[in-house]
Amino acid sequence: MENNTEGKLFLVPTPIGNLEDMTFRAIRVLKEADIILAEDTRTSAPLLKHFGIDKKAYSHHQHNEHKATAEIIKFLKEGKNVALISDAGTPAISDPGFFLVREVLKEDLAVECLPGATAFVPALVNSGLPCDAFVFEGFLPVKKGRQTRMKKLAEEERTIILYESPHRLLKTLTEFIAYFGAERQASVSRELTKMYEETVRGTIEEIKSHFENNILKGEFVICIAGAEEIKKNKKNAKDI
Template sequence: MTIEPGKLYLVPTPIGNLADMTYRAVEVLKGVDLILAEDTRTSGFLLKHYEIGTPAQSFHAHNEHKKVEEAIEKLKRGSSIAQISDAGTPGISDPGFLLVRAALANDIPVDSLPGATAFVPALIKSGFPSDRFVFEGFLPHKKGRQTRIEVMKEESRTAIYYESPHRLLKTLQQFKDILGDRNVSVSRELTKKFEETVTGSIEDVMAYFESKSIKGEFVIVLEGTK
């Protein structure tokens, strides 16, 4: 494929299984002048696997405000840039929004490739309605956390959350305390060797994970209110 100069490419990367990389994604990463990676060490494994030798620079939550202006200037001068996150699609609970907004404000073309996003397989596997849903991403750790959950009392759509292993049980307990013991589906390590999905009442799912060593990245799919 032809890489256009002065264009920003948003390239999804596998959420676990390296074989989920698309042909087009590999071609773009090989063809652009620069790759902006959330963590160059993490992305290094992927780039090496697909023999991608394009220079890569870090672009993450702690430096993206500073790096956006630099990237925009390179794009204006005709460089082609691809942005990737550690896993999944840039901009979905990962860096991406700020750069896209700045690119559009400067009339820089943006191409977002389709690809892996963790919440989609978790939603489909849950068996909950998927015709209408709300993606909540990560809950705040402290301020505003309870308020965000209380909003779901009247939400009839399926809701999707990302959660870390050490907060999983706390989050499920808060869901039960505030929303009642409705049904929930919890997926972990999607596309990886130890992929697992547990679906049932919040109480039953909590009991299951309380008896396990909780590891991996989690997606919580919460049934909407009846």
């Protein structure tokens, strides 16, 4: 790490399932960091132990990040290097991190994000849907604003990517049928990089039918064809 008067905040991606996806650089940065912040220390402890990182991690999550940020900035100004990890994937992508990054940058302090695991990228590339332009929505609102968001996304021309939990998947797919149409092409991936990784492709109706009769476990990534793709398919069908 650079030897500056002020420290640097490092955002360190961690595997989303397969420990072999941890990078050499990520391990080095965590070993050299003065302070490690983790979304859930109970989750990060086995990971750190597995890679021989003998350091205590301190909790940094959505419930304490506002209060803790001032102290973290103080550490950075004292020359300490701080590494932030989430439970899985890249910090700040549907995980804590954005607020801390914004406040650190306001103080004109250095921030560096390492490349690494993010669930939506392999799900998109593996979906068979256009990857040249896409919109990442993360988790949809559970209640307030959900219908408004659905209506807007129904007109979105780019490929749409969302995260969903197992207990809400079927409800969400049912809503997609109502707003997007049963025949809209989609892809749903679960347990990415793990032993039981699965990707189901087809119409939203077909995918819903599959998961009504199969196990609903793991974290889910949903990719949906954009409205522009539907227009292209209809035009091609007319030209045939």
